[in-house]
Amino acid sequence: MTRIAVVGGGISGMTAALRAARDLRADVTLYESAAVLGGHANTVVVDDPSGPIAVDTAFLVYNRLHYPRFVALLRELGVEDETCAADMSASFVDDDRDMRYALLRGLGGVFCQKENLLRPAFWRIFLDLAAFRRRARADVRADRIDEATTLGAYLEPYSAAFRDHFVVPLTAAIWSLPDEHVLLYPARAILAFFENHGLLAGRSGAAWRTFRGGSRVYVDAFARTFGGTLRLGEKVSRIERRPGGRVIVRSSSGEASFDHAVLATHADTSLALLAAPTREERALLGAFRYHPTTVTLHEDTSLLHPDPRLRASWNTVRRRGVLRITYLLNRVQPVATRRELLLTLGDAPIRPEKVLRTFSYAHPIFDAEAVSAQRRLASLDGGAVSFCGAWAGHGFHEDGVVAAERVIAALPARLPAAQRASSWTVGSSRTTFGTPASARSR
Numbered sequence: 001m002t003r004i005a006v007v008g009g010g011i012s013g014m015t016a017a018l019r020a021a022r023d024l025r026a027d028v029t030l031y032e033s034a035a036v037l038g039g040h041a042n043t044v045v046v047d048d049p050s051g052p053i054a055v056d057t058a059f060l061v062y063n064r065l066h067y068p069r070f071v072a073l074l075r076e077l078g079v080e081d082e083t084c085a086a087d088m089s090a091s092f093v094d095d096d097r098d099m100r101y102a103l104l105r106g107l108g109g110v111f112c113q114k115e116n117l118l119r120p121a122f123w124r125i126f127l128d129l130a131a132f133r134r135r136a137r138a139d140v141r142a143d144r145i146d147e148a149t150t151l152g153a154y155l156e157p158y159s160a161a162f163r164d165h166f167v168v169p170l171t172a173a174i175w176s177l178p179d180e181h182v183l184l185y186p187a188r189a190i191l192a193f194f195e196n197h198g199l200l201a202g203r204s205g206a207a208w209r210t211f212r213g214g215s216r217v218y219v220d221a222f223a224r225t226f227g228g229t230l231r232l233g234e235k236v237s238r239i240e241r242r243p244g245g246r247v248i249v250r251s252s253s254g255e256a257s258f259d260h261a262v263l264a265t266h267a268d269t270s271l272a273l274l275a276a277p278t279r280e281e282r283a284l285l286g287a288f289r290y291h292p293t294t295v296t297l298h299e300d301t302s303l304l305h306p307d308p309r310l311r312a313s314w315n316t317v318r319r320r321g322v323l324r325i326t327y328l329l330n331r332v333q334p335v336a337t338r339r340e341l342l343l344t345l346g347d348a349p350i351r352p353e354k355v356l357r358t359f360s361y362a363h364p365i366f367d368a369e370a371v372s373a374q375r376r377l378a379s380l381d382g383g384a385v386s387f388c389g390a391w392a393g394h395g396f397h398e399d400g401v402v403a404a405e406r407v408i409a410a411l412p413a414r415l416p417a418a419q420r421a422s423s424w425t426v427g428s429s430r431t432t433f434g435t436p437a438s439a440r441s442r
C-alpha cells in the first residue's frame, strides 16, 4: 500500500489526508506539531456560569457561495447542519478624525453620528463605493490590472474618506493585517478576492456562515472519520528525499519512510523542512513572507466605541494613529452569554485582568513577489514531495481545501510506475492515534 505522510494538521493538511486516505486509499500518516488538530481552526472553551462556551480564535466564518469545496467537505463530514448564519456587520470608528458609522447595524448604525448628515466626506464614501465597485468588477473580469499596481495607486481617483474610513479598515480586518501594509498590496490580488467573494457585487452578505459550537465541530468530525494515523504533538524537523523516490520524515519521535510527503505547512516552514531544496523550491516557497499576529481573547470593552449601535461583528477603531481590529464574538457566533467576548488583533492596551487567552498566528503577506510565485507553483509538481496551504490562494479556508485537493488529485500520475501499479489498495477505515490520548484533548 502506498504510504503518504502529510505534515501540518490545519484545513489544508486535513483535506490532503482525507483525500489521500479516502480517494486514493493510501496509508496516510498526518503529523501535527500542536497537541490538537485544526491549525487556525482553533476553538477554545471559556468557562461561564451558564456552562462552557466554545468560541473561535482565528478561522470564524466561511461563505456558502464562495467556498464550494469547503462546503463539500463539510457535507462529506456530515457537519453542515451544525452551522448557522454569521452576522457580518462592521463598524468604522476614527476617533482621531471624529468619524464613525456602522454597516449592517440598521440605519441607526449608518447615521449614529448626526454630523455625518452634513458632511460631504461621509456621503462621498458611498458614492465612491458605487463607482469603485463598477470599475473594479470590470477590471477584474477583463484581467486588466497589472501586477505592479498597488491598492494605494488603484484608489487614487477616490476620496481620502473612502480610502481611510472604508477600504483600508475593511481590508485590514478581512486579512487580519496591519493597515500600513494594505495600500502596498497588489490591487490585482485584493480586487480578485473581493470579486471572488461577491463583495464587489454587494450580494454575498447572507451566505456567510459560522459554526454552532465553534470550528472544532468539523475538526473533530475529521478526526473521527479520517481512517489513517494521527501523530499529534509531533513536530517534523526534516524531510529528506532518497534516491529511488522514498521520502524520510524525521520528527520528534524518530524517522519514518514514505512513498510521498505532502507538506501542508506555511510556505516558509515547508522550505525550512526540506533537507535539500531545489532552486525552484527556494525561489517559489521563499517568496512568501509571513506577518506574525498576536490575537487576544478578552472582555475589555474599552477597545470598542461606547455607542451600542457601533458594536458590530467586525470593529475597526482608529485612536492616536493606530488602527485596531476587534471581533465581537457574541455577534459573529451564537454564544449564549451576556458577557461580551472580544478578539483583538495585534498589540493593544487591554487591561490585564480582562485577558482570557492570547494566541500567536502567522499570516502570509500577499505582496507582488508572493503573487507572482503563486502563478508558478505548478512547476513544483513532479517530485516525491508536494506542497499545499491556504497561502497558495487568497489565504482562506477554501484556498486550503482547493490547494490540498489539487496536489492529491495529481498524485497518482506522479508516483513511479512500479509504485503506481501496486499502490492504491485498501485503506484502513479507522483513525489510529500515534500519540497518547492526553495529547489530544483540547
Ligand SMILES: Cc1cc2nc3c(=O)[nH]c(=O)nc-3n(C[C@H](O)[C@H](O)[C@H](O)COP(=O)(O)OP(=O)(O)OC[C@H]3O[C@@H](n4cnc5c(N)ncnc54)[C@H](O)[C@@H]3O)c2cc1C
Pocket: 007, 008, 009, 010, 011, 012, 013, 031, 032, 033, 034, 037, 038, 039, 040, 041, 057, 058, 059, 060, 061, 062, 176, 234, 235, 236, 237, 264, 265, 266, 269, 293, 295, 361, 362, 363, 388, 389, 390, 391, 395, 396, 397, 398, 400
Ligand atoms: C486571526 C485570523 C482570522 C482568520 N479568519 C478566517 C476566517 O474567518 N475565514 C477563513 O476562511 N480564513 C480565516 N483565516 C485564514 C486562515 O489562515 C486560513 O483559513 C486557514 O485556516 C489556513 O489553513 P492552513 O492549513 O493552510 O494553515 P494552518 O491552519 O496554519 O495549519 C498549518 C499547521 O501546520 C502545523 N505545523 C507547522 N509546522 C509543523 C511541523 N514542523 N510539524 C508538524 N506540524 C507543523 C501547525 O501547527 C498548523 O496546525 C484567519 C486567519 C487568522 C490568523
